[in-house]
Amino acid sequence: MISAYTGTQVRAAEEPLLADGLGDVLMQRAAHGLANAVVNELRSRGSRLNGARVVVLAGKGNNGGDGLFAGAFLAARGMRTTAVLTGDAAHQAGLAALERAGGRVQRLTDAGLPDLAEEAARADVVIDAVLGTGAKGGLRGSAAALVQAVTDAHRRGFVVACDLPSGVDADTGEAAAPILPADLTVTFGGAKNGLLADPGADYAGRVLVVPIGIEKHLPEPSLHRLEDADMARLLPHPSRRAQKYSRGVLGVVAGSEDYPGAAVLACRGALAAGVGMVRYLGPPSVADLVRQSCPEVVCSTGTVAGNRVQAWLVGSGLGPGDHDQLTRARDAIASGLPVVADAGALPALPAVLPPHVVLTPHAGELASLFQRLGHPEDREAVEAGTLAAARSAAERTGATVLLKGATTLVAAPQGAIFSQADGTPWLATAGSGDVLAGVIGALLAQAGDDAGRFSELGIFADARWAAIAALGAALHGQAGTAASASVSGGPITAGRVAEALPEIWGKVSMLSKYGAWKRNSRSQPLR
Numbered sequence: 385m386i387s388a389y390t391g392t393q394v395r396a397a398e399e400p401l402l403a404d405g406l407g408d409v410l411m412q413r414a415a416h417g418l419a420n421a422v423v424n425e426l427r428s429r430g431s432r433l434n435g436a437r438v439v440v441l442a443g444k445g446n447n448g449g450d451g452l453f454a455g456a457f458l459a460a461r462g463m464r465t466t467a468v469l470t471g472d473a474a475h476q477a478g479l480a481a482l483e484r485a486g487g488r489v490q491r492l493t494d495a496g497l498p499d500l501a502e503e504a505a506r507a508d509v510v511i512d513a514v515l516g517t518g519a520k521g522g523l524r525g526s527a528a529a530l531v532q533a534v535t536d537a538h539r540r541g542f543v544v545a546c547d548l549p550s551g552v553d554a555d556t557g558e559a560a561a562p563i564l565p566a567d568l569t570v571t572f573g574g575a576k577n578g579l580l581a582d583p584g585a586d587y588a589g590r591v592l593v594v595p596i597g598i599e600k601h602l603p604e605p606s607l608h609r610l611e612d613a614d615m616a617r618l619l620p621h622p623s624r625r626a627q628k629y630s631r632g633v634l635g636v637v638a639g640s641e642d643y644p645g646a647a648v649l650a651c652r653g654a655l656a657a658g659v660g661m662v663r664y665l666g667p668p669s670v671a672d673l674v675r676q677s678c679p680e681v682v683c684s685t686g687t688v689a690g691n692r693v694q695a696w697l698v699g700s701g702l703g704p705g706d707h708d709q710l711t712r713a714r715d716a717i718a719s720g721l722p723v724v725a726d727a728g729a730l731p732a733l734p735a736v737l738p739p740h741v742v743l744t745p746h747a748g749e750l751a752s753l754f755q756r757l758g759h760p761e762d763r764e765a766v767e768a769g770t771l772a773a774a775r776s777a778a779e780r781t782g783a784t785v786l787l788k789g790a791t792t793l794v795a796a797p798q799g800a801i802f803s804q805a806d807g808t809p810w811l812a813t814a815g816s817g818d819v820l821a822g823v824i825g826a827l828l829a830q831a832g833d834d835a836g837r838f839s840e841l842g843i844f845a846d847a848r849w850a851a852i853a854a855l856g857a858a859l860h861g862q863a864g865t866a867a868s869a870s871v872s873g874g875p876i877t878a879g880r881v882a883e884a885l886p887e888i889w890g891k892v893s894m895l896s897k898y899g900a901w902k903r904n905s906r907s908q909p910l911r
């Protein structure tokens with residue numbers, strides 16, 4: 385599991401070491417990690433180290449200090465290193481080290497700005513060390529103008545952000561333009577929340593965490609990302625004596641005369657995600673289409689109360705006029721069973737919900753939900769602060785909220801947050817969300833009552849609903865990526881995502897089987 389922290393949490397973890405006079409040591413470790421990452425990146429690109437041109441944009445705080453010391457390491461390895469001091473001051477020891485190692489120092493002035501921007505654009509590596517966790521707001525003045533000019537220029541090299549791209553808020557992922565998009569962010573002590581939430585993640589590139597010795601002082605992380613090994617442990621597996629009912633039955637209330645395909649795609653997503661059985665409830669014409677497309681699904685026009693299931697999926701492909709379907713959606717919520725509530729169900733639900741209801745809005749739907757709750761926010765505001773929006777929606781509704789996007793965030797009402805970014809932009813295609821709802825519904829039906837499986841990973845009680853939704857987002861994202869890879873990175877349809885999912889499930893599960901094999905391989909043979 386990848387853990388992330390607010391800037392404040394990381395700074396608090398540094399405190400005991402700073403109190404012991406180890407501030408310089410921490411900075412050396414950070415700078416060394418940064419310089420190593422630059423060297424590795426140059427090597428992996430087949431570039432020569434000796435003579436490589438490095439430009440360090442250095443602010444006046446400790447982030448600039450990290451950048452200057454890293455520049456000193458690189459200059460000592462024979463790289464032509466220039467530090468551009470963007471503020472009215474600079475970290476003195478870092479500056480001295482850089483100069484001792486043979487680096488050049490330039491102070492940023494309005495007159496010199498075009499030449500310095502040109503030098504950065506021509507460099508093999510630009511290190512962005514202007515602002516770190518101590519920043520208040522974004523870049524200003526000539527530093528902002530320089531970063532804008534370097535961003536606009538046709539660059540030949542790559543950009544490495546020191547701790548985080550300057551202008552990204554470490555705690556929230558909010559982005560104050562201009563920001564130099566990084567190819568790689570080297571972050572110290574622990575990942576920052578803002579690197580794993582949009583829009584900050586847009587600027588971070590790959591994220592590398594460099595340990596600096598504060599790790600044992602870090603508190604509980606404020607954000608988690610499931611990795612394959614976690615997924616392997618969380619994915620349900622049928623017991624030897626399983627039968628279809630014991631494996632979990634999902635009831636699906638989706639699709640309408642106007643959007644019948646949503647029902648089919650939701651059912652296909654659920655069937656691909658290991659559920660024992662899918663029961664579909666909806667209008668006769670949609671039920672007919674579901675029967676033809678997915679003969680495995682048991683269809684009826686009945687009521688929620690008349691169908692025995694372990695979880696419900698409601699809302700995909702429903703409009704405000706679909707009264708019978710919306711009544712079923714509300715009945716499903718009232719049943720007390722786990723529910724994934726998507727799309728058309730979102731405006732029709734009670735204002736206060738339990739954590740085992742998982743809402744799956746995109747940014748526009750979340751903005752509408754806020755308006756309905758009397759807290760007007762527009763889509764742009766949600767997109768500008770996805771972490772805060774997801775968290776606030778979960779707090780206000782009491783439900784688990786999954787906010788769809790390039791980075792999908794899942795917020796539990798008690799505060800746990802998961803961030804998954806396993807997908808491809810090709811997943812932004814009609815019907816993709818219906819498949820996702822199906823996958824999450826299937827997981828709720830199979831794993832909802834298995835709290836122990838989650839507590840083994842330190843995910844307790846009501847946070848498990850968020851973990852299930854994050855697991856669904858990860859499977860769906862990986863399936864989309866695999867589907868696109870199977871057509872050499874080309875476009876995909878939602879149906880292909882469902883088709884690709886069982887193999888992703890199998891591959892991820894092999895990780896846990898491999899773990900079991902390793903354990904067995906150390907034990908005595910049976911005969």
Ligand SMILES: NC(=O)C1=CN([C@@H]2O[C@H](COP(=O)(O)OP(=O)(O)OC[C@H]3O[C@@H](n4cnc5c(N)ncnc54)[C@H](O)[C@@H]3O)[C@@H](O)[C@H]2O)[C@@H](O)CC1
Nearest residue numbers: 410411414445446447448515516517518519520521522547
């Ligand atoms: N505290 C420590 O011991 C360590 C800190 N580290 C580095 O230090 C960074 C944090 O350092 P600082 O607390 O000095 O903060 P920053 O380096 O993020 O910058 C804050 C400095 O810039 C000024 N400033 C704040 N907002 C600004 C803005 N919008 N525009 C222009 N100037 C602004 C502040 O007055 C302050 O001088 C981390 O991100 C990390 O890179 C690492 O060296 C590891 C150890």
Ligand SMILES: [K+]
Nearest residue numbers: 512515548550
């Ligand atoms: K930075």
